[in-house]
Amino acid sequence: MKVAVQREDFDLGAEVRAISKDSKVGAVASFVGLVRDVRMTLEHYPGMTENAIRGIVDQAASRWQVMDCTVIHRYGELQPNDQIVLVAVASAHRGDAFAACEFIMDYLKTQAPFWKKEHRAGGATWVEAKAADDEAAGRWKK
Amino acid sequence: MCASCRTLSYFGEMRVKVTVLFFAALREQLGRPREELDLPSNINTIGGLRDHLRARGGAWASAFAPNRAVRAAVNQDMAQPAAAIKAGDEVAFFPPVTGG
Numbered sequence: 001m002k003v004a005v006q007r008e009d010f011d012l013g014a015e016v017r018a019i020s021k022d023s024k025v026g027a028v029a030s031f032v033g034l035v036r037d038v039r040m041t042l043e044h045y046p047g048m049t050e051n052a053i054r055g056i057v058d059q060a061a062s063r064w065q066v067m068d069c070t071v072i073h074r075y076g077e078l079q080p081n082d083q084i085v086l087v088a089v090a091s092a093h094r095g096d097a098f099a100a101c102e103f104i105m106d107y108l109k110t111q112a113p114f115w116k117k118e119h120r121a122g123g124a125t126w127v128e129a130k131a132a133d134d135e136a137a138g139r140w141k142k
Numbered sequence: 143m144c145a146s147c148r149t150l151s152y153f154g155e156m157r158v159k160v161t162v163l164f165f166a167a168l169r170e171q172l173g174r175p176r177e178e179l180d181l182p183s184n185i186n187t188i189g190g191l192r193d194h195l196r197a198r199g200g201a202w203a204s205a206f207a208p209n210r211a212v213r214a215a216v217n218q219d220m221a222q223p224a225a226a227i228k229a230g231d232e233v234a235f236f237p238p239v240t241g242g
Binding site: 051117 | 163165166167211215218219220234236237238239240241242
């Protein structure tokens with residue numbers, strides 16, 4: 001399991017290959033989040049962020065078969081189209097890989113301490129949390 | 143708990159030292175990323191500390207107004223208003239998170 005919170009970009013192909021080496025892995029599901037439209041700054045809570053993500057990955061591993069997992073989240077200055085976040089899950093079968101990947105992403109959106117500030121022509125504003133994100137995380141409780 | 147965190151003030155009242163961190167919009171609004179606080183021992187929950195900070199007035203009153211969504215963590219774990227705080231703890235206040 002790998003959790004990284006970093007300024008640097010990441011290589012999806014290299015990260016997927018790194019968790020695909022075990023011959024028992026039959027499926028890798030991955031998600032990449034990108035910056036949409038506007039330049040932004042991402043702030044986080046060093047220490048807590050990594051712990052929160054590890055906790056989310058542990059929860060996923062207790063619900064689905066997760067043979068390996070990589071989560072990378074960037075912080076700092078990001079431009080439109082930049083990669084922000086990667087979640088990749090390796091499992092024997094696709095059902096577990098898809099579900100764990102989506103669960104980790106939904107929980108990360110509501111539990112990991114990151115904050116986005118958007119820089120537009122009119123000035124900089126902090127992004128407001130969305131009720132839809134809470135609902136997406138909440139549906140896994142059913 | 144560190145031995146020096148719990149101290150007696152001049153008047154013999156128990157005081158509790160905690161570190162409080164502020165992030166994102168709260169950090170900007172309050173003009174500081176962190177503060178070392180020496181709290182009266184009756185302020186021993188997240189909710190109590192929030193009320194204590196709100197009572198400073200000005201930017202603090204609006205940042206911690208009852209209708210403002212403010213999240214908290216104790217020692218880097220998400221915490222509810224009833225969560226206990228004790229000497230040596232790292233407490234953080236921040237807006238609802240918006241990563242991903």
